[in-house]
Amino acid sequence: MSALLLAAALGFLLGSIPFGLILTRAAGLGDIRAIGSGNIGATNVLRTGNRKLAAATLALDFLKGAVAVWIARALLGPETAGVAALAAVLGHCHPPWLGFRGGKGVATALGVFLGLAWPVFLAAAVTWLGMAKLVRISSASALAGLAVAVVVAAALGGGALAWPVALITAYVYARHHANIRRLLAGTEPRIGEGK
DSSP: OOOHHHHHHHHHHHOOOOHHHHHHHHHHHOOOOTTOOOOOOHHHHHHTOHOOOOOOOOOOHHHHHHHHHHHHHHHHHHGGGOOOHHHHHHHHOOGGGGOOOOOOHHHHHHHHHHHOHHHHHHHHHHHHHHHHHOOOOHHHHHHHHHHHHHHHHHHHOOOOHHHHHHHHHHHHHHHTHHHHHHHHHHOOOOOSOOO
């Protein structure tokens, strides 16, 4: 098996660990897919009212993305990092153990950005946090952070960084199509509310 295929398999398997579901079940809160948006990510975990659990989900979803890239780069070569990054996000969004229905990929995307290049992660994270404080809408904050990540990755130069960041951002945007429609209509809920 080639290094790129191994990196894809590694990234996908690590990305597919459904930490939001695991943590909420372990805490006795049932199946996170039965509330709110039905997603397994931190934003939906927050709808349980347990902020610590949501923060833990965010951290673990983030770390699995970063770890996938770091392991691929260390064991399989730097040219595999982008493949592992994309695969980790796809694994989070489509975990086979949950019928290929997972989260929307934002936290894992930020994690792989850290693994790929810390300035890309930093720019995305600062934008995300700043927007969250300003508008208090999770999806708008995430989408703004991802857009900035693409610009920074392109500015840093080199296709090895620009292509995975651009593809991951485009894919996560596609996963947020319903959120984008609600943002345009002015009906997207604020952090901690609604769907």
